[in-house]
Every structure is written in structure tokens, then in C-alpha cells.
Amino acid sequence: MPVVKPRLFFFVLLSLLFLSSAVHAADDPAAVPQVWTVRQAVRFALANSPDSRMTRQRIDAARALIDETRAAFYPRLGVSGQYSQTNNPMYSFGNILNLGAFNQTINFNAPGRTDDLSLAARLDYRLYNGGRDQAGLDAAEAMASASSTDYQALQGQLGFEVVRAFFTIVQAVETVQARQSQVEAIAASLAVAKARFEAGVLLRTELLNLEVQEAAAKENLIQARHGLELAKRGFANLLGLEGGKVTLDSQDDAAVAPPAGADPGQRPELASMDAAILAAEAQLRVARGGSYPTADAFASYQVDQGYDTMDDGSGNSWLAGVKVNYTLFDGHRTAAAVARAQIRIAETREQRRKLKLAIGLEVEQARLALHQAEERLQVNGKMVALAEENARLNRERFKEGVVLSADLIDVENRLTDARVRQAVAKASHRIAVADLRRAVGLGQFENTLQPVEKTSGGGK
Numbered sequence: 001m002p003v004v005k006p007r008l009f010f011f012v013l014l015s016l017l018f019l020s021s022a023v024h025a026a027d028d029p030a031a032v033p034q035v036w037t038v039r040q041a042v043r044f045a046l047a048n049s050p051d052s053r054m055t056r057q058r059i060d061a062a063r064a065l066i067d068e069t070r071a072a073f074y075p076r077l078g079v080s081g082q083y084s085q086t087n088n089p090m091y092s093f094g095n096i097l098n099l100g101a102f103n104q105t106i107n108f109n110a111p112g113r114t115d116d117l118s119l120a121a122r123l124d125y126r127l128y129n130g131g132r133d134q135a136g137l138d139a140a141e142a143m144a145s146a147s148s149t150d151y152q153a154l155q156g157q158l159g160f161e162v163v164r165a166f167f168t169i170v171q172a173v174e175t176v177q178a179r180q181s182q183v184e185a186i187a188a189s190l191a192v193a194k195a196r197f198e199a200g201v202l203l204r205t206e207l208l209n210l211e212v213q214e215a216a217a218k219e220n221l222i223q224a225r226h227g228l229e230l231a232k233r234g235f236a237n238l239l240g241l242e243g244g245k246v247t248l249d250s251q252d253d254a255a256v257a258p259p260a261g262a263d264p265g266q267r268p269e270l271a272s273m274d275a276a277i278l279a280a281e282a283q284l285r286v287a288r289g290g291s292y293p294t295a296d297a298f299a300s301y302q303v304d305q306g307y308d309t310m311d312d313g314s315g316n317s318w319l320a321g322v323k324v325n326y327t328l329f330d331g332h333r334t335a336a337a338v339a340r341a342q343i344r345i346a347e348t349r350e351q352r353r354k355l356k357l358a359i360g361l362e363v364e365q366a367r368l369a370l371h372q373a374e375e376r377l378q379v380n381g382k383m384v385a386l387a388e389e390n391a392r393l394n395r396e397r398f399k400e401g402v403v404l405s406a407d408l409i410d411v412e413n414r415l416t417d418a419r420v421r422q423a424v425a426k427a428s429h430r431i432a433v434a435d436l437r438r439a440v441g442l443g444q445f446e447n448t449l450q451p452v453e454k455t456s457g458g459g460k
Contacts, residue, residue, distance in 0.1 A: 032241070037249045038166045041239065042444050045162045046155055049240040055151045062144035069140040072133040075125035085115040085308060098304040099313030115308040122300040127322070130292025135285035142279035149275060152268035158238075159444040163434040165235040167427040170250045172228035174423035179221040182416040185391070186214045189408055192399050206405040213409045217416075258370055258433050259440050264363045265356075267441035273352035280348050284341035290334035293326035359439070366439040370432040377429045380422040387411075387418040 033040050046052055086092050095114040096102050126133070190210045196202035232246040299320040306313035394411045397403040434444055 032244070035247045035249045036166070038163055039445050041166050041235075042159045042162045045158055045239045049158060049238065051154060052151075052158060055147075055154050059144070059147045059151055062140070062147040066137070066140045066144055069133075069137045072126065072136070075123055077121070077123050079119070079121045081117070081119045083115070083117045085113060087113040095304070095306065096313070098302075098315050098317070099306045100315040101306065101313035113308070115306055117305045117307065118302060120300060120302040123298065125297045127295040127297055128292075129294040130289030132286045132289030135282045135289060139279045139282035139286065142275045142282060146272045146275035146279065149268040149272035153272065156268065156438050156441060156443065160434050160438040161238055162235075163444055164431045165231070165238050166248065167430045169228065169231045169235055169246070169248055171423045171427035172224065172231045173248075173250070174426070175420050176221065176224045176228055178416050178419035178423065179217065179224045181419070182412055183214065183217045183221055185395070185412055185415075186210060186217050186409075189395060189398060189405075189412075190214055193405065196401065201401060209405040209409060213405075213412070220416075258436055259442055264359050264440050267359050267439075269355055269359070270352065273348065273355055277345065277348050277352065280341065280345040284338065284345060287334065287337035287341045290327070290330065290337065293324055296323045296325075297321075298323065363436070363439045366432065366436040370429070370436050373425065373429040373432040376421075376425040380418065380425040383418045384415075384422045387415040391415045 032044070086095070089109060089111060092111045092114045093106075093108060095116040096106065096111055098116065098118075099114075190207075193202055193207050193210050197204065197207045236242075236244065236246055299318070301318045302316065304313075304315045304317075391411050391414075394403050394408055398405070398408045437444060
């Protein structure tokens with residue numbers, strides 16, 4: 001039977017524990033990765049950004065309002081107790097009656113001092129109030145649905161902002177690389193110029209031109225690095241992180257295809273407006289409920305016990321009944337409330353129509369931006385290839401003394417500009433895809449939008 005060496009056994013065990021912890025960390029949306037992919041960044045932001053958490057709190061508050069509104073459909077049960085002593089003739093005689101201690105010797109005008117321990121339970125239930133309770137519940141459920149769709153809209157916008165921030169950093173990194181390449185290329189040409197100057201075959205003005213250009217290239221590099229740090233700071237802030245090093249895995253960009261023929265009608269903002277219209281219609285039913293009567297049922301049971309002057313006095317009593325109220329005239333308050341609710345419905349419907357038009361414009365703008373980004377990406381790719389070859393040839397010619405420093409500087413600048421434009425074009429293309437997905441109401445990678453719950457209607 002083979003014998004497993006202790007060191008090998010512990011090494012395998014530690015490896016398994018490490019892999020297990022890595023898997024759990026990858027599954028945990030609150031875990032902060034050492035190297036960010038764009039998919040991880042979007043997932044982390046949706047779970048941990050302040051905006052996301054505040055919106056979830058508003059959803060919880062809306063659900064709590066539903067529970068509060070549902071309380072109207074349940075009976076109210078209460079208990080009370082009190083102990084009192086009195087020599088007031090009216091109250092004292094009442095205590096005597098409640099305790100069942102009346103006899104013919106009691107003087108009605110001066111029954112004396114009495115005490116009473118009273119324990120009571122009361123049950124109230126509203127039978128009908130013109131449908132206002134059900135309408136209020138419908139309004140609360142509609143607003144909770146609106147809060148849920150608002151959260152979905154936030155997820156779509158936040159996911160896009162994270163993608164944009166991520167590829168802004170990628171663009172800044174490539175810009176720094178382009179500026180760094182320019183500095184290195186000019187430094188190499190400057191070394192050649194110094195050798196030629198010392199050999200007496202190059203004018204000092206040519207050498208000074210390259211030195212000035214080197215200083216300018218270094219300044220541009222400093223600015224590019226500063227822009228990169230700002231982009232990283234904005235990325236961390238968007239994710240709800242207070243600090244720390246930001247390292248991106250730009251190779252694993254998890255690019256998704258642009259949506260083809262997606263319907264912008266699935267935007268959660270439209271669903272939110274639909275829920276707002278339902279809530280406004282429910283508020284109209286609440287207002288109209290003021291024109292109807294209300295009916296309540298009630299019942300109570302009371303126990304009385306005397307201790308001080310009525311040693312053996314005690315009594316139990318109960319009360320039950322139905323109460324109906326109807327307002328004959330309320331100063332046109334109900335009519336005004338109905339008119340205000342109707343105006344609110346009309347206003348909300350117009351807001352939805354305006355939103356739908358705005359979303360249509362957003363989608364069209366996003367499609368045009370994506371088309372432009374695709375064309376720019378193709379043109380800039382060819383431009384960089386041509387600029388690199390041109391720079392290579394001019395550097396060789398400068399070594400041979402055929403090209404002036406001013407011409408070489410111009411070539412190097414065109415190459416750097418082409419590389420920077422290519423970085424911008426690549427980032428713009430990826431951002432344009434993300435913006436189009438946001439515009440049509442899709443998640444950046446997987447559909448994180450939850451279905452909207454439908455509200456109910458009718459009833460008490």
C-alpha cells in the first residue's frame with residue numbers, strides 16, 4: 001500500500017482550501033477582487049453601491065406601507081384596565097350599579113366612597129367604507145411595484161456607468177502607454193542626435209528641437225498618468241469603495257453583442273410609470289369613496305371588582321352593535337378630491353407619453369453612436385498601422401541624416417495622436433454597446449431585472 005508523504009498531503013490540503021475560498025469569494029458579490037473584470041465590477045456595484053442600497057431601502061419602505069394598509073382589513077382588538085376611588089355621587093352610584101351592590105339602604109344623594117377595578121376588552125371591525133381600504137391597498141401595491149421598477153432602472157443605469165468607468169480606465173491606460181512610447185521614441189532619437197552632434201554632423205538647433213519635444217512629451221505623460229488616477233478614483237467611488245488599489249483585467253472584457261431589434265418598451269421606467277398610473281387611479285377610487293357611507297361593527301366586555309367599600313361587589317357587562325355613518329354635505333371636499341385625482345391621472349399619463357418619446361430618442365441616439373464608433377474603430381486601426389510604419393521609416397532616415405528633427409517630431413506626434421485616437425475609439429465602441437443595451441432596457445451581461453408584480457383591484 002503506497003504511503004502519502006506528510007508534506008505532499010498538507011500541500012494538497014492547503015491547495016484545496018485555497019481553491020475553495022477563491023470559489024466562495026467569486027460567488028460573493030460583496031467580495032472585493034484583487035483584479036477587476038468588467039463583469040465583476042458591474043455585479044459588485046449592483047450589490048454594494050450606495051445608490052443601489054438606498055433604492056432597496058425604498059422598496060422595503062414601500063412593502064412596509066402595503067402591510068400598514070392591509071391593517072384596515074383586520075379587526076382591532078384592545079384591552080384596558082383602571083382602578084379608581086371616588087365619593088362623587090354620580091360616579092360612586094355608577095360603581096355601585098356596575099358592581100351589582102345596590103340595596104334599598106343606599107342614599108342616592110350621598111352613596112359614599114366607592115372603588116372599582118375595571119378590566120375591559122373591545123373589538124372593532126369596519127364592514128364597509130366605500131371601497132377606500134381596497135383602493136388604498138391597490139395604491140400601495142402599485143407604488144411598491146413602481147419602487148421595484150425604479151430599482152431595475154437604477155440597475156440598468158448603474159451597470160452602464162460601471163462599464164463606462166471601466167473602459168475609461170482602459171482608455172487612460174492605453175493613452176499612458178502611447179505617451180510613454182512617444183517619450184521612449186524621442187529619447188532614442190535624441191540619443192542618435194547627440195551622437196551626430198558630437199560628431200559634428202548635426203546642428204545644435206536640431207538637437208534643441210528634440211530636447212524641447214522630449215520635455216513636452218514628458219509633460220503629456222504626466223497629464224495622462226494624472227487622468228488615469230482620476231479615472232480609477234471615479235471607478236472606486238462608483239462601486240462604493242473608499243479607497244484601495246484598482247487593477248483591471250482589460251483582456252477579459254466579456255464583451256456582449258449589441259442588441260438587435262430589441263423593444264425599448266421593456267424599459268423599467270415605462271413599467272414604473274404604468275404603476276404610477278395604477279396608483280393614481282386607485283387614489284381616484286379613494287377620493288370617490290368619500291361619497292359612500294361607512295359601516296362598523298363593535299363589541300366589548302367589561303369586568304368590575306370593588307375592594308375597599310364594596311368587599312363582595314363585582315359585575316360583568318357586555319356591549320355589541322353596528323354603527324353606520326353617512327355624510328350628507330362635506331363642503332364639496334369629496335368633489336374637489338375627485339377632481340384633483342382625475343387631474344393627477346391625466347398628468348401621469350402625459351408624463352408616460354413624454355417618457356416614451358424620450359426613450360425612443362435615446363435608443364436612436366445610442367444606435368447612431370454605436371454605428372459611428374464602429375466606423376471610427378475601423379478607420380483608426382488603419383491609421384495606427386500607417387503611422388507606425390511611417391514613424392519606423394523616418395526614424396531610420398533620421399539616423400542616416402536624411403530627415404530633419406522637425407519632420408521626425410511631426411511624425412512622432414502623428415503616431416501618438418493615432419494611438420490615442422485608437423484608444424478612444426476602442427473605449428467608445430465598448431461604451432456605445434453598453435449604452436445601447438441600457439437604452440433598450442437590457443442588462444450589461446445577464447438579465448438582472450426582476451419581473452414586475454401585478455397589482456390587484458376591487459373590494460372593500
